[in-house]
Amino acid sequence: MNTALNAARRARELVEATDGRVADLLVVGLGVTGAGVALDAASRGLDVVAIDAHDLAFGTSRWSSKLAHGGLRYLASGQVGIAHESAVERGILMTRTAPHLVRAMPWVVPHFAGGSRRDRAATFAGFLAGDALRAAARTPRAVLPRPRRLGRTETLAFASGVQDHGLTGAALGWDGQLVDDARLVVAIARTAAGHGARVLTRVRAVSATGDGARVRDELTGSEHDxxxxxxxxxTGVWADSLAPDIRLRPSRGTxxxxxxxxxxxxxxIVNAPVPGHFGRFVFSLPQLDGTTYIGLTDEPAAPPVPDVPQSSEQEVALLLDTINTALRRPLSRADVIGTYAGLRPLLSAEGSTADLSRKHAVLTGSSGMITVVGGKLTTYRRMAQDAVDAAVRRSSLTAGPCVTAKTALVGADPAGPVNGELPDRLVRRYGAEAAEVLSADPARNLPIGDxxxxxxxxxxxxxxxEGALDVDDLLDRRTRVGLVPADRALAEPxxxxxxxxxxxxG
Ligand SMILES: Cc1cc2nc3c(=O)[nH]c(=O)nc-3n(C[C@H](O)[C@H](O)[C@H](O)COP(=O)(O)OP(=O)(O)OC[C@H]3O[C@@H](n4cnc5c(N)ncnc54)[C@H](O)[C@@H]3O)c2cc1C
Known part of the structure; x- marks a missing residue:
């Protein structure tokens, strides 16, 4: 099972994919959804080609909050089915397919004197409902602990930076946090490649139907069928450019x-309520690399869809103002060392983008091409299963049953824990592959900078x-150094x- 992706393999497999042979399945787009489809199909025994115009995780999949959600938010809006699906998929990620990439993260909602009792009770009831979802999804309590109330001292032990003036305590819940969303996509794509899928980046579908695609090699400009x-x-937020019968209404999250x-x-994670919007919060999300993300907004995004969305200064101000209500030392604009924004691929419907359903859809167009869109990072596996089922039905493909709920991704060592001598950072990012990442040259194992x-x-x-082909792949997708422009400048040479x-x- 060869899971290594690199320039030599790409060159070889691009020739194979374009020599006129008919693949069982062509997947266009290698975000979490497309990578998931490639893995699902290849692990059912299908001959798969999967392409991306840019790189693995080039689109929305690298701009998420990096949470494997238990679906609490959907429960609050009455979408019980999606909430349950989300909790089940979170459990699969945390216990079977990617336990090395998804960890339990405590989630703290501080309470202050003078705050509404009703809100306090609602918050804790929400955490209890989330715990019920966990239980219904059969995720062990050892993986995601029980929610509880914290006193003032305990709250400050979890989060010493929380505003202590008027602090009375907090509600504590738990959810799944990804070490990095782009790493999940890379792991899925490499696992698909291990099952024989030809995973080709820098290959754009110029047009596509139910029977194949005209593609352009973005490295040479040559076109092929x-x-x-x-x-x-x-193709996520770009889905309507290949399937004009689909209507999307992207919304930007910063x-x-x-x-x-x-x-x-x-x-x-620390929550701060958005004033005037019951049930909406801004949260701070600590990361492994010494940074913290603060998100997130939900703004309608007018067309055209850019390659890399940009956040607005209004969004920056809203996020800062809101999180500062929960902090002892308020952050200023100068503390913001980077921003990122992503577009949610929401299907068009009436109402505000915040109200649009986060459920995924599998749609077959007039040419027979199947589009899978919407959903969440957390539910990619289920989306992929539904899309491959539709492809198998539509084209009468000979395929085995879906096995992805039990297919460990690259790095998820089924044989047990990895060597305790290895640096924690590498184990958390690479799991069972951590030892392979260490170089024989000690100088190459030192951090690039402070x-x-x-x-x-x-x-x-x-x-x-991991299929990186250039400096951008290295700094913006395989690692996330690029999220902080000053750090990126340091690492570029x-x-x-x-x-x-x-x-x-080579
Ligand atoms: C701000 C924000 C925060 C989020 N946070 C979370 C979260 O914490 N947890 C969670 O579960 N979900 C979260 N989501 C949702 C989740 O990120 C998305 O639902 C998911 O990443 C969408 O993945 P995708 O593969 O469908 O699309 P994408 O990741 O956008 O992938 C589409 C790919 O298609 C490629 N492509 C486009 N056109 C072509 C073409 N013509 N030929 C070849 N390739 C093409 C692109 O290069 C791209 O790589 C968040 C979303 C946003 C916007």
């Missing part, structure tokens, strides 16, 4: 990036095993050097 018995369009030290010690814990050895591994070393070997 990829014929296939079935085609799945998993996060801020700050150094965690600016918040004080916060070993948990604020950049990424090592040159990680960049080497991204080039040899190191990435360029790693790339040129690989190119001169």
């Amino acid at each position: 990829i014929p296939a018995r079935a085609v799945v369009n998993a 996060h801020l990036v700050v150094r965690s030290a600016a918040l004080g010690s916060m070993n948990c 604020t950049v814990p990424t090592t040159p050895a990680e960049l080497d591994f991204a080039l040899s095993h 190191v990435a360029a050097e790693a790339l040129s070393a690989v190119r001169s070997e």
Whole structure:
């Protein structure tokens, strides 16, 4: 099972994919959804080609809050089915398919003197309902602990940076946090490649039908046909450019990036209610690399869909103002060292984008092409299963049953825990592959800089095993150094050097 993706494999498999043979399934788009479809189909024994115009996780999948949700938010809006599905998929990720990439994260909602008793009770009732969802999804309590109320002292032990003036205590719940969303996509795509899928980045579908696509190799400009018995369009917010009968109404969500030290010690997610919007919160999300994300907004995004969405200064101000209501030391604009924004691929309907259903849809167009859109990162596996079922039915493909609920992703070691000698950071990012990432040259295992814990050895591994083809892939997708422009500038020469070393070997 060869799960390594790299430039040499891409070149070889692009020739195979475009030599006129008819694939069982062509997947367009390699965000979490398309990568999931490729894995689902390849692990059922289908011959799969999967392409992305840019890179793995180039689109919305790298701009998420990086949470494996238990579906509480859907429960609050009465969408019980989606809430249950989300809790089940979170459990699968945390216990079977990607326990190395998804950890339990405490979630703290502080209470202040003078605050509404009703809100306090509603918050705790919400956490209890989330725990009931966990139980219904059969996720063990050892994986996601019981919610409880915290006193003032305990609240400050979890989150010393919380505003202590008037603090009376907090509600504590738990949810799943991804070490990185783009890493999940890379792990899924590599697992698909291990099952024989041809995973090709920098290959754009110029047009597509139910029988194949006209594609352009974005590295050379050459055009080819990829014929296939079935085609799945998993291009997210770009889905309507290949399937004009689909109507999307993207909504933008923005996060801020700050150094965690600016918040004080916060070993948990902290919520602050958005004034005037019952049930809407801004939260701070601590990350492994010493940064914290603060999100998130929900703004209608006018067309056209850009390659990389940009946040507005109004969103930055709203996020800062709201989170500051919960902090002892308010953050200023100067504390914001980066921002990122993503577009939710929501299907068009009446109402505000905040009210649109987050449920996914599998739609077959007039040409027979199947589009899978909507949903969440957390529910990608279920979306993929539904899309492949539709493709198998439509094209009478000979395929086995779906096995992805039990298919461990690359790095999820079914044989047990990894060597305790390895650096925690590598184990948390690479799981069972951590030892392979370590370089024989000790200098390549040192952090790139004080604020950049990424090592040159990680960049080497991204080039040899994770399909990175250029500096942007290295800094913006395989690692997330690029979320902080100053850190990116520091790491760019190191990435360029790693790339040129690989190119001169090849
Ligand atoms: C701000 C924000 C926060 C979120 N937070 C969470 C969260 O915490 N948890 C959660 O579960 N969900 C979250 N979501 C939802 C989740 O991120 C998305 O539902 C999911 O990532 C969508 O993935 P996708 O694969 O469908 O689309 P994308 O990731 O956008 O992938 C589409 C891919 O198609 C490619 N493509 C486009 N056109 C072509 C073409 N013509 N040819 C070839 N390739 C093409 C693109 O390059 C891209 O890589 C969040 C969403 C947003 C916007």
